Amino acid sequence: MNEKKRTILLAAMKLFSKTSFHQTSMQQIAEVCGISKGSLYTHFKSKEELLADIFTYYYQMLHDQIAAATEGANNPKDDFIQEVAIRTRHYCAFQEFFMMQLKEIRGLEDPSLNTFVRQENQYLMQRTEKGIIAIYGDQIAPYAADLTASLKGFMISYLREITEKEARQDFDQLARYLFSQMDAAANWMLASRPAPFFQSYLSEENAQQQDRAVHPLHLIKKVKEAAAEEQASDMILDSIVILEKELLEVKPRQAVLHGMMANLATQSALQPLIEELKQAVMKMPETLHL
Numbered sequence: 615m616n617e618k619k620r621t622i623l624l625a626a627m628k629l630f631s632k633t634s635f636h637q638t639s640m641q642q643i644a645e646v647c648g649i650s651k652g653s654l655y656t657h658f659k660s661k662e663e664l665l666a667d668i669f670t671y672y673y674q675m676l677h678d679q680i681a682a683a684t685e686g687a688n689n690p691k692d693d694f695i696q697e698v699a700i701r702t703r704h705y706c707a708f709q710e711f712f713m714m715q716l717k718e719i720r721g722l723e724d725p726s727l728n729t730f731v732r733q734e735n736q737y738l739m740q741r742t743e744k745g746i747i748a749i750y751g752d753q754i755a756p757y758a759a760d761l762t763a764s765l766k767g768f769m770i771s772y773l774r775e776i777t778e779k780e781a782r783q784d785f786d787q788l789a790r791y792l793f794s795q796m797d798a799a800a801n802w803m804l805a806s807r808p809a810p811f812f813q814s815y816l817s818e819e820n821a822q823q824q825d826r827a828v829h830p831l832h833l834i835k836k837v838k839e840a841a842a843e844e845q846a847s848d849m850i851l852d853s854i855v856i857l858e859k860e861l862l863e864v865k866p867r868q869a870v871l872h873g874m875m876a877n878l879a880t881q882s883a884l885q886p887l888i889e890e891l892k893q894a895v896m897k898m899p900e901t902l903h904l
Contacts, residue, residue: 619657620671622647627668631710635665666727672711673734676704681832690748691793697745699789701738702769706785709777739766739815750800757803759812765796833891834858837884844883853877861895871895 625646629638640661644654658664679700684693742765743758754761769792776783834857841850857874860866875895879888 618649622649622654622657622664623668623671626664627672627708628710630665630668635661640664662727666730668711669727669731669734672708676701679704690745694745694749695786695789695793697741698765698769698792699785702773702788702792703785705769705773706776706783709773736815739763742766743815746796746800750804753804754800755814756810757800758816759814760803760810761796761800762815763812764799765792768792768795830861830891830894833887833894834861837878837887837891840884840887841881844881846881846884850878850881850884866895 622643626638626643629643629646638661640654641651643661643664644651647654658667680697683696683700739762742762746758746761747755772788772792834854838854841854853874857871857878860870860874875888875892878884
């Protein structure tokens with residue numbers, strides 16, 4: 615993504631959070647960005663397309679950060695706390711977007727955008743629940759959804775307070791603190807065995823069409839390592855670099871993705887990894903077309 619487009623997205627995010635999506639005009643966004651309204655329309659065909667790209671940009675950045683941080687991770691508790699730190703840090707870095715979600719998510723008119731945001735939030739809830747089960751084992755499964763909801767409530771409450779006080783925070787410390795509260799609740803549930811309140815987010819009806827492959831960035835790292843071992847050609851190495859860069863874009867170009875993966879597939883030793891990468895790319899959240 616070029617810097618101009620990124621600037622527009624961030625400026626629009628701030629305006630939408632302060633005056634709402636419906637009350638913000640394209641002219642206002644253009645003025646804040648120091649460009650003409652006509653120039654703005656060369657980047658985004660409509661305000662709805664701009665809003666869709668904001669949501670896509672936000673969630674892609676979050677998923678990419680989590681994927682990069684958890685690569686090769688093997689300690690469920692430490693990995694879980696690290697992910698909580700990433701999420702809280704990310705929310706605060708994009709607090710305008712976080713506020714916009716809280717204010718306007720139920721008022722969005724476009725059904726595809728509503729569906730996209732619900733699916734992304736559902737995915738994060740499922741990921742949290744899986745992380746809790748990985749830490750405490752199957753014995754916690756009946757209560758994992760309740761603990762997931764509790765942790766989400768803690769995060770929202772603390773982030774609202776942090777935003778209001780506008781104070782610098784140690785998000786790693788906050789993540790450990792939030793985990794300690796969840797841990798106390800988990801131990802109480804295991805000891806007392808109350809009736810669960812929420813149904814699992816991982817149940818078949820809730821998880822339908824939410825199953826995701828490994829994040830493509832995990833596989834790119836494996837492809838790099840395999841290419842190095844095979845002493846691959848410059849064409850193969852360049853294709854990996856281009857593919858990785860394209861996957862970090864808000865709207866990865868399918869022609870580029872398929873072209874680079876076709877190049878990589880010419881290396882026989884990489885073919886199994888490339889096939890897995892293709893499947894992972896296919897399961898990435900679909901870009902919204904409004």
